[in-house]
Amino acid sequence: MIRERRLVNADWRFDYGEHPGAETAPPDPDWYDVGLPHSFGLPDFREHRIYTGFGCYRRTLDIDGDRLGSWIALEFLGVFQTCEVFVNGRLAGRHEGGYTPFTVDVSDLVHAGANDVFIRVDNLWNARLAPRAGDYSFNGGVYRDVSLLVADRVRIAWHGVGVTTPRVDHASAAVAAAIEVVNDGPEPVEAVVTATATGPDGAAVHLGPVHRTVPAGATETVDLEGALTDPLLWHPDHPHLYELTAAVAVDGAQRDAQSTSFGVRWFEFTADRGFFLNGEHFDLHGANVHQNRGGWGDAGTRASIRRDLAMVKELGMNIVRGSHYPHHPYFAEECDRQGLLFWSELHFWGTGGENVEGYWFASAYPVHQADEAEFEESLRRALRAMIRTQRNHPSIITWSIGNEAFFSDDAVIPKAKALTVELVALSKRLDPTRPAAVGGVQRKGFDYLGDIAGYNGDGAELYLDPGIPSVVTEYHGVMGNGPGEYEVEWEHGVGTDHPWRSGKIFWCAFHYKTVAPGAGLQGLADYFRRPKRAYYWYRELLRGIAPPEFPVPGTAAELRLRTDTPTIPTDGTADARIEAEMFDEHGARVADDRAITLTVVEGGGLFPSGRAITLSPETNSVWDGAGAIEVRSYVPGPVRVRAEAEGLDPVELVLTATGEDRPRREPRLAPPAPYLTEPPPGKGWMSLAAYRPVATSSTAPGHPGGNATEPGTATWRAAGTGPGEWIAPSLEYPYEINRIEIDFAETPTRAWVLESAADGRTFAPIHKAGPGDESSVRIEFEPRTALAVRVSFPEAPMEIKEIRVH
Template sequence: MNSYTHRVEKLINDNWKFSYGDNITGKESDFDDSAWYDIGIPHSFGTPYFMENEFYVGYGCYRKQLHIEPEWKGKKILLEFQAAFQDAEIYLNGQLVGSHKGGYTAFIIDISAIAKEGNNLLFVRLNNLWNPRLAPRAGEHVFNGGLYRDVSLIVTEPLHIEWNGTYVTTPEVTTDQALVSLETEIVNANSQSVTFRLVSSVEYSGEQVFETVQSEVLGAGQCLTVKQTGFVDQPKLWHPDSPYLYTLISRLYEEDVLKDEVVTSFGMRWFYFDATEGFFINGSHYDILGANVHQDHAGWGDAVTRAGMHRDVKLIKDCGMNFIRGSHYPHHPYFATECDRQGVLFWSELCFWGVGGPNIEGYWTASAYPVHEEDKEEFEESCLETLREMIRTNRNHPSIITWSMSNEPFFSEDAVMEEARELTIRLVEESRRLDPTRPAAVGGAQRQGFDALGDLAGYNGDGASLYIDPGFPSFVSEYGSTIDQRPGEYTPSYTDGVESNPKWRSGKALWCGFHHGSFIFDMGYMGMIDYHRLPLQSWYWYRNELLGIAPPPKKKEGLPYALKLTSDKKVIRTDGTDDAYIIVELLNEQEERICNTLEITLEIIEGGAVFPTGRTLKLSPENGSFLDGAGAIELRSYYAGNIQIEARAEGVQSAIIEVMADGETEWLGQKINIQVGPPEVERIPGGGEGSNIAKSRPVFCSSFDPENPAMNVTDGCEGTYWRSKQSAPGEWIMVDLEGRKNTEKALVVFEELSQEDIEISFSYDGKYFKKLFTSNLRSDTSVELELSGGLRYLKVLFPQGPIAVKKIEIYD
C-alpha cells in the first residue's frame, strides 16, 4: 500500500480459492469452498503444465475475501486485472459488477457502488472456450485459461487521474534539448463542479528537471485531458546501451488539498525505420538482433511472476541481443518495464493470429479471420478493442518501437482474405490515430500482400529470402525454427537470406528465445533457451559472437557423487510478483558438473513455499527436465518465513538450500489444498483430414528466378510455379511445415516432362533426409507419394539439372 492516503494501489494476489467447472453458485457468501484449491495469483487452469500438447478447455471459478477499509467510503474503488483468459465475469457479494472479453490485456472493474465496509466476497467466473468472435481464432501456442496476471485493488478520490491516464511523448528531441509533451486525463466523479490544479514534475534520479502547473474547472461527472509541455536541456537519451529513465510525478489538487498522485516512468529518445537505410535511434544507425518470446514458464504455464519476466529479458540481454518480439499477443505491461530498465527494444503485438493447417472451426486451428458472416463484426471489434487496450497500458514505455497488428493473418480462408486485409488496414489506421509516434507493423506478412499494408513489414520463415529490398521498411520477424533439446547444437540457426545484414533491413529476430507450450506436436522445442530457462548451446553461440564470451566446456559423463543446489536470490516477496529460481546440478567428487542421466526429487522440507506440482517435484531426462547434468524450476510462496529445499537422488549426496519469504502472513503449518491439474484436457478436434497443410507454408530453395519465386509452389494458385535461377546440377526446393506433422500423402506437380532423374525426400529436422522417390518424368508431370507417419520437410532435388515446379501439396 502506498504511504499516502489519497490513492491506494494494493496487490491482492494471495489467499484465493479455485475450482474447475462452471460453479456459479460460488458467488454466494454462504457457499462452502473448503474443497476448492488454495491458490495464489498469477494462476493458470493448466498448473502444473510441462509442454503437453493438450490443455484444459472449459470454466474455472475463483473466490476471495476482499477487505474494504471504512475510510474508503465515498471513494472510487476499482479492481484491476492485468489479464484474464479469456471471457471473465466479476461478481462482488453475489452481484455481477463487470465483465471483460479478450485474454491478453488489462482492464478495471468499478466496485464502488457494491463494496461494503469489512469483508466482501469477490467471485470470478472465467472460461477459455474457443470463441469464433474473439481474437485469437488460431495460433500454435496453448490457450490455458486463468487469472494468470496480477490482480490489484485501486482506491482513489472522486477527483482523480484516470486509470492509465498519463501519456508522455517527446515529439522533439536532440542531444541538446528535448520537448516533453504531457497529456493527463482528469476525472471528476463528484456531484458538483470542482476547480483543480495539476502539478506535473519531471525528475531524473530524484532531481527535478522541470515542473508545469495548470488549473481548470471541471464539471460534475466529466473527464478532461490536460495538455502540458516542458523542455529538458542536455537530456539523457534512452538507448539499449544506456537505458536512462525519467519520472513524471502527476499531483492533482483541489484547492490546496492533494487528491491524487501518479508516478509514470518514461524515456527520451527518437527513432525511425527507413526503407533503404534500416533502423535509427537517437540519430545513429543501429543493427537490431533479437528473439521472439512467448510468455510461459515450466510448470507454471502462462502464470509467470514479475521476477520470471525479469529473468527472461535478462537472458536475452545477456547473450548480447538487443530486441524482443512479444509473440504473438500483448504481454504483461511489466514485461515492457523490464525491457525499459534493461535496455531491450520491444515489438508489442496484437493477437490477430493465424496458423497453417486445415482451418477447422471450433478450435485454435481455425481461419485467422472469421468465415461466417455473423462472427465478423464482433471479431473485428475484438481486435480493435484489444489494440486500444494494448496501446493505452503500454504507451509510455520507451523500449517499445512498434505496435504490430498481427502474426501471419494470411492463414485465413481464401473467401475472406480480402476482408482480413481490410481489417489489417483498419487496425493500422487505429494504431496511427492512438499513437502517431510509433509505426504500425504487420507481423508475419510474407504472403497475400499483407506486407504493404502497414508502416513496417515483418517477414517470417522464407520471407527474408523472398523480399529483397522491398521498397518500404522491413524486418525479419522470424528465422531459425530449429527443434532441439539441451545441450543442443552450437549454431545460430540462420536460414536463407538472414546471414547477411543489408542496410535496408532493420533487424532480425530468432524463432525463438525460449521453448514454449504448443498443441502442435514438437513445435514448442525451437528455443535457444529451454522451458526451464536453461540455455542451449545456440544461446552460447550468440553470447560468444556478440559479447566475446567463450562457451563453457562441453559436459562429460563421470562418476556421480553429489547434488548441488543454487538459488538466484536469498529472499523473496510473498505478493505473487516474486519467486526463487532453483537450479540443481549433478557433480563428481571433484565438484565438476557431469552430464549423467539421473532422476532428481526436489522437496520443500520447511516453510510454506510451493513448486507448480506442490511440495515435491520430479526432474528427469525422460521429460526433458533434467538434461546435461542440470535441471531448474521456479519456487514461489504466499506465506512468510524460512524455506528449506532438499534435492536428492539415488546413490549421490543430497543438497539443501534455504530461502527466506518476506510478507504479511506467516507460515504456521497451514494445510494447503494443492492444485493437481485439470480433470480433463481438450483434444484437437478432427474433421481436417485430407487438407493441404502445405498451403502458404515457407518454401526454401537453392536459387530462384525473381519472376518465379519458391513461394509459388504453396500459394494454391493455378499458373504459378518455381524456377531456379541456376541451371546447374544440384538445385533444390523444399517445403517447411514449421514443425513435425502427421501426413498421409504428398503431390508434386512439375511444369514439364524430364528425361533426368529427380529425388524427393523428407526430413524431421532438415539435416537428415530419407528418400521417397527417385525417377524421371518421361510420362507424367505429377508425382503422388504415400506418406506414413509424420514429417516436417519435403525436398525435391535435381541431381542433373532443374525443371520448374508448379506446386507441392502435403495432406494430413
C-alpha cells in the first residue's frame, strides 16, 4: 500500500480549561476555532507572565474505509507539555515532555468516516518532568504540526531509517543504513529490504537486497551497506544533500517505503587545535536561537523557522545552538539545506536567582528524592526521541546534554553530575558517530563530564586552554528594546582567538519571551525579527557588507506595506511576514513611532490576535518607524490586509492563500488567555549573583572574579595594586534589589564604593565606605533595578571572598 502522511493542522476547536468528561461528550458549539501550530498565550507581546493550566482541542478526522486494518497513527511534533489523546471517546495515548515528537497509535480506535479526536493539554510545572527551570516561556499548547500517518502492517518503523557514513574522504564514502522493519501482522513474513542513495548530481547507489524473516508482532533491524565514489561533501559553503529511500517488500510486492536526506562529511573537535570539518580547520561562529516569536509565541510555522535561520546565515555565521531544548524537526532540515552547523540540545536546564520549588525557577535537578526517578527518565526518554528523529542530519555535530545544570541545589549537585555522565554515555550508545557536549559548564566542575565543554559568559576567560575540546556557547547579548547601538563590545576575552577553542556562539539571535522579568532582550533582532543595529555590525564584521542607512526621527507622510511572500499555504506550515513602514514626504524611511493597526478586510487571514492587530511602542512592536507581524490562513483565496496609522492614508496589500478548499464559515476566534500566572516570590536565601558571570578590571592568577560569587571557593584578587580596580558581578537579568552583602578577606583598611547599573554598564553609587571594623558588610537601601553591581576601589584593591545580592 502507499504510505500516507497528511497534515491535520486546520479545523480544530479549542477552549481553555480541563473540561472533565468532555472527551466522551458531544462537541461544544461555543468552543473557539483555531489552527495549528497553536499556543495558549496568544497574542504574545513578551509579557513575562503566562497562562498556566489546561487547554483542550477537538476536531473531526475523516478515515477512508479502505484504510481500516492498516497502521494508523497521529504524529505530534511538539506539545507542551503533558497531553492525553482520545479518539471516539477512548484514550489513545498520553505523552509527557514538551519538546520531542511522538506518535499515538489509533489503528483500533477509528472507523470509516468521521472520527472525533480530543486532546487535553496542560503546562503545569511538574517536579518530575524536565525542565524544572529555565530562562524561557513555558506556554502550553499543541504548538507544532500534527499529521495523520497511515502505513501497511508490514512497514518501516516511524523514523526507522538511520544513515551513517562511517568512512569518508574526498575520494569515497561508505554508506551504512539501518532499516527497522515492523511486522504488525498475525504471521511471520519474509521481508526483502533495499535502499537507494541518490546524490544531488542524480547519481544513484543501490544498497541490498537483504532477506530477513520478521516474526509476527516483532521489529527487526536490517543493515545495508554501499559506497559512494567522489562524494559531494556537505559543508556550510556548499550544503550538498543526498537522499536515501528504503523499501520493504513481501512476496514481490512493496509494502512500504521511507525517504530521508543525509550528508557526507566528517568532523573533529580537538582540545588543542579547535574544530575541523572535512579535514580542514573551521572556526565556529554562530548564535543561540530560541523558537518563540512576536505575536505567535512558541507556535511558529516552518516558514518562520526558515526565515530565522536565513537571518543567521545572512550574518555570515555558520552554527546555531538550539537553546535549550530539542527544536522542531524542520529546524535541522533547514540547517541542512541552508548550510548551518547545529548544536542540538536537551532540556536538562537550570537558571540562577532565587530558587522556587513549584515554578520554572527551581533547582535543575530535583531536591526531593521521590521526584528523582521520574525526572531522570523524562530526560532519557527525550534524549532517545531527539536522537532518533534527528540523527540523519549532517548539520548536527553534537548532542548537548543541557545547559547550566549547575544551577541545582548544592545538596544534589553530585546527583546532577551523575545524571549528566549517564546521559552522555546514553547519547554515545544511541549515536556513536557524534560527540556528546555539555552546555553552560562554567561552574561546579561540569565541564569534564562530556566530550565537549560549552562555556557560557565569563567561562570564556575562566577556562583558558582547559585541555578538553571547548566552545564558548554563550557570550554577550545586546540588551534592550529598540534599535540599540551599532558596535558590539566583546567581553570576557571572547574577541581573542585561541587555537584550542573551537569557536563561539552569541547570546542570542533574537529576543525571546521568558518567565523571568526583564530578561530575554539580548537579541541581535527583536522579538518580531526586526534587525537591531548590532545585527548589521555583525554582518559587516563577518561579511564586509556596509550597514543600511538607518532612519532618523521625523514626521511620516506615508505608510507602506511589504511582505516576504505573495502566497500562503493553508496547511499551517507557512505564513507571510508583513512589515509596515513610515516614510516622509521625500520618500525616506523615518523614525516616526506611531501605532499601526493591521486588519484583514477580506479572506481568511489571521493574526495571532484574530482579524486585526495593533503594533505600538507600548508593546515594543514598533520602533524606528516600523513594525512587523506574521499572518497565516487556513482557507484558500485572496487575503487583503489594510494598514492604518493616525494621520496617514491607509494602505493595503493582497496575498493569496493556496490549498485544499473546505467549507467556509465565519470562525469563532479565541480570546486572550483568561488569566496570567505571576511567578511566585523567591525564598530569598540564594544570592541573585550566585554563580553568575563576573567582570573584573584584572585578576591575579588563581583568583578569578567568579570566586566572589561561588560560595566556599577561593577569593577574588586584583592583579594590580593601584587605584581603579573593580569587580562587577552580573545578575544576567534586571532585578529589583535592596540588600548587598560583602565578605572581604580581611577587615577593610581602604576606601571602597558599591554601585549598581540598571543597564549593566552605567553605574550609580549605592554606598561609599572607608576602613571598617568588620570583614563582613551588609548594606541595605531603597529598592532599585539592577542588571549588575560593582565594587570599586579608588585607592587600592582589597581581596573579596563573596558578594551576595538580594
